[in-house]
Amino acid sequence: xxxxxxAWLSLxxxxxxxxxxxxxxxxxxxxxxxxxxxxxxxxxATQQAKENVGVTITLSANRAAxxxxxxxxxxxxxxxxxxxxxxxxxxxxxxxxxxxxxxxSYNATSSTSVNADGFDTVSTSTASSQMGGRMGGSSSSSxxxxxxxxxTSTASSxxxxxxxxxxxxxxxxxxxxxxxxxTVIESELAKADSLKVGDTIKVxxxxxxxxxxxxxxGIYKAKSSASSSMPGxxxxxxxxxxxxxxxxxxxxxxxxxxxxxxxxNVSNPSKVSSVKAAGKKLINTSKYSLSxxxxxxxxxxxxxxxxxxxxxxxVWLVAIAGTIILALIIMLQIRERRHxxxxxxxxxxxxxxxxGQFFVEMGIVMVVSLVxxxxxxxxxxxxxxxxxxxxxxxxxxxxxxTSTTQAPGGGMKGNGQAPSGKMGGGQMGNQATSSRTAxxxxxxxxxxxxxxxxxxxxxxxxxxxxxxxxxxxxxxxRLQPKKILLD
Amino acid sequence: MLTIxxxxxWYSHPDDALFTNVNLSFEAGxxxxxxxxxxxxxxxxxxxxxxxxxxxxxxxxxxxxxIRKMGLTNYRKHSVSIVFQAYNLFNYMSPVNNVLxxxxxTNSKHQGDKAYAKQLLxxxxxxxxxxxxxxxxxxxxxxxxxxxARAMGCDADLVVADEPTGNLDEANTKxxxxxxxxxxxxxxxxxxxxxxxxxVAAACDHSYRLAHKQFTMEQPTA
Ligand SMILES: Nc1ncnc2c1ncn2[C@@H]1O[C@H](COP(=O)(O)OP(=O)(O)OP(=O)(O)O)[C@@H](O)[C@H]1O
Ligand SMILES: [Mg+2]
Numbered sequence: 065x066x067x068x069x070x071a072w073l074s075l076x077x078x079x080x081x082x083x084x085x086x087x088x089x090x091x092x093x094x095x096x097x098x099x100x101x102x103x104x105x106x107x108x109a110t111q112q113a114k115e116n117v118g119v120t121i122t123l124s125a126n127r128a129a130x131x132x133x134x135x136x137x138x139x140x141x142x143x144x145x146x147x148x149x150x151x152x153x154x155x156x157x158x159x160x161x162x163x164x165x166x167x168x169s170y171n172a173t174s175s176t177s178v179n180a181d182g183f184d185t186v187s188t189s190t191a192s193s194q195m196g197g198r199m200g201g202s203s204s205s206s207x208x209x210x211x212x213x214x215x216t217s218t219a220s221s222x223x224x225x226x227x228x229x230x231x232x233x234x235x236x237x238x239x240x241x242x243x244x245x246x247t248v249i250e251s252e253l254a255k256a257d258s259l260k261v262g263d264t265i266k267v268x269x270x271x272x273x274x275x276x277x278x279x280x281x282g283i284y285k286a287k288s289s290a291s292s293s294m295p296g297x298x299x300x301x302x303x304x305x306x307x308x309x310x311x312x313x314x315x316x317x318x319x320x321x322x323x324x325x326x327x328x329n330v331s332n333p334s335k336v337s338s339v340k341a342a343g344k345k346l347i348n349t350s351k352y353s354l355s356x357x358x359x360x361x362x363x364x365x366x367x368x369x370x371x372x373x374x375x376x377x378x379v380w381l382v383a384i385a386g387t388i389i390l391a392l393i394i395m396l397q398i399r400e401r402r403h404x405x406x407x408x409x410x411x412x413x414x415x416x417x418x419x420g421q422f423f424v425e426m427g428i429v430m431v432v433s434l435v436x437x438x439x440x441x442x443x444x445x446x447x448x449x450x451x452x453x454x455x456x457x458x459x460x461x462x463x464x465x466t467s468t469t470q471a472p473g474g475g476m477k478g479n480g481q482a483p484s485g486k487m488g489g490g491q492m493g494n495q496a497t498s499s500r501t502a503x504x505x506x507x508x509x510x511x512x513x514x515x516x517x518x519x520x521x522x523x524x525x526x527x528x529x530x531x532x533x534x535x536x537x538x539x540x541x542r543l544q545p546k547k548i549l550l551d
Numbered sequence: 552m553l554t555i556x557x558x559x560x561w562y563s564h565p566d567d568a569l570f571t572n573v574n575l576s577f578e579a580g581x582x583x584x585x586x587x588x589x590x591x592x593x594x595x596x597x598x599x600x601x602x603x604x605x606x607x608x609x610x611x612x613x614x615x616x617x618i619r620k621m622g623l624t625n626y627r628k629h630s631v632s633i634v635f636q637a638y639n640l641f642n643y644m645s646p647v648n649n650v651l652x653x654x655x656x657t658n659s660k661h662q663g664d665k666a667y668a669k670q671l672l673x674x675x676x677x678x679x680x681x682x683x684x685x686x687x688x689x690x691x692x693x694x695x696x697x698x699x700a701r702a703m704g705c706d707a708d709l710v711v712a713d714e715p716t717g718n719l720d721e722a723n724t725k726x727x728x729x730x731x732x733x734x735x736x737x738x739x740x741x742x743x744x745x746x747x748x749x750x751v752a753a754a755c756d757h758s759y760r761l762a763h764k765q766f767t768m769e770q771p772t773a
Binding site: 066070074076077078406407410412544546549550 | 598601603629633642653656
């Protein structure tokens with residue numbers, strides 16, 4: 065009849081007391097577990113964000129340098145009209161950067177505009193198709209009514225990855241559409257002209273009036289954007305996607321094997337700065353610039369960090385409060401059981417083993433509560449976790465959207481993601497307003513129970529039990545066996 | 552066997568000592584009663600003999616060795632068994648497990664021997680049925696019998712009891728006292744019983760009265 069067996073008999077005989085202990089212990093374990101689960105889910109979400117949330121590096125013309133050059137030529141008294149001369153990105157440079165480690169894929173964009181030939185464009189009431197040269201750019205061409213966004217693949221272009229645009233029928237443009245005249249058009253435009261996948265449209269270049277026939281392979285739907293009603297900017301429905309090779313062809317032969325910008329997808333977001341540094345060594349930085357965009361990743365990371373820290377607080381708070389509560393309960397028990405303890409001591413049992421009995425009793429209760437917490441913790445963790453995430457993301461996205469609107473709208477700033485790189489085309493603001501937070505909101509906590517979590521919880525439970533018994537043990541150490549004779 | 556030398560004890564001040572310069576000796580195979588007025592210090596004396604407290608003056612020797620030198624826990628474990636007025640059984644166990652627990656803690660030579668525990672309980676008049684159920688279901692007399700069985704299960708040569716019959720009726724008192732007598736005479740234990748009942752004291756082989764800070768031998772009256 066050692067103290068393990070005594071503990072067991074005591075728990076069995078005093079069912080009411082044991083049940084009470086079990087309820088208290090389970091409540092504590094449940095919240096500790098929920099906290100642990102949320103923490104690990106947030107951790108996993110951050111990990112997943114690393115893999116899924118697009119962190120990109122964009123190679124584009126170094127406009128800042130070009131702008132300086134222009135100012136210099138102006139101040140030096142040159143009589144000629146000031147021009148910003150930017151060079152298109154060479155694809156050979158892009159391929160070199162693409163070979164760097166941690167770059168998974170890249171997407172070249174080349175934009176231009178053409179005029180519809182034999183079909184109607186979508187017009188918004190206030191829209192005027194006259195826009196040309198507002199930016200004072202170098203472009204010699206006037207603006208057409210159809211915006212051509214040449215890409216490597218539509219699926220990896222920013223307006224598709226941030227879900228501004230979505231394919232509704234047909235297919236995406238892929239790398240195999242290189243050197244073809246395949247196109248993906250917007251659903252409004254398709255509707256206006258009763259076009260469907262498989263049909264062809266004709267477009268004319270604005271300068272040389274050359275005609276091209278494009279084959280529709282897909283139709284996408286654009287999220288209606290506020291910029292559509294902006295005067296002077298053509299309706300977003302008039303944007304068609306083609307291979308970048310087609311856009312280059314329209315722009316002229318000197319644009320062959322170039323792009324306005326090339327966006328590289330970084331497979332490991334934490335490596336983004338080292339990748340950028342390595343990339344810079346491969347290019348002429350006075351002509352080109354590399355810019356990173358990891359805003360989505362940073363937003364997810366920040367939101368998950370705060371969920372994590374909240375989960376940590378839950379765990380610590382419940383653990384500490386739980387330890388104190390349990391210690392108090394054990395102290396009450398020791399009072400109630402002082403005769404029993406006195407007899408044990410009178411029989412010559414060591415105080416250590418008496419404390420051991422209390423520890424074993426609590427330990428058994430803890431193990432049972434572990435099972436209860438294992439069942440209930442996942443449920444609570446899921447509810448609490450997703451509540452937290454929705455709170456976090458909503459507060460974060462409001463703060464991030466206010467910060468973007470307040471950002472000084474310097475013309476150079478926006479070049480990170482905006483695929484519309486052509487300066488004089490008047491298509492600048494077209495897609496820059498795409499909502500960045502769209503992908504962040506979809507971050508869901510996947511609160512799942514795992515053996516590792518249960519072991520962690522068990523360890524926490526053990527520490528809580530040990531500490532609470534140790535806190536209460538002073539009462540056993542102080543107990544004088546003589547007292548049992550006196551009352 | 553047990554020798555009390557110049558023993559003194561007080562709670563607050565030596566001038567208010569309950570007893571001083573006590574010199575007594577207790578022998579194996581004999582039973583002793585300790586009587587005295589309420590508040591005279593009988594229980595206090597017993598707690599010293601049982602190794603539950605340490606004397607303020609003098610010492611207690613077991614077979615010539617100071618029990619404090621043995622270590623009081625060690626002394627309680629191996630040399631003395633205590634029977635209480637309130638029985639103080641482990642209320643979450645059966646009689647058998649109560650006896651087994653005591654045997655385990657004291658490292659008795661019968662440790663773990665369930666048959667022996669039952670044999671002891673049967674000897675004290677408990678039925679097989681009563682042995683298996685929780686001790687709280689037993690009457691006072693039955694519980695005190697279990698407590699005595701628990702004391703017997705340990706190998707201690709010294710058995711001390713504080714008012715062991717205080718909660719029992721006349722018939723049970725008589726039987727319990729008889730059991731203590733058997734412990735002394737048949738098991739060769741030294742039995743010390745604190746009591747205020749004259750008939751219990753009279754049944755013992757010897758009787759000491761605590762009065763005026765001293766123990767004096769009394770002649771058995773019955
Ligand atoms: N812990 C203590 N602190 C101070 N005084 C105490 C303490 N315990 C007992 N006393 C006092 O010591 C005296 C002796 O107490 P004790 O319990 O030994 O008497 P007793 O002879 O057993 O009495 P009774 O026959 O009523 O059981 C009493 O006056 C009591 O009030
Ligand atoms: Mg007393």
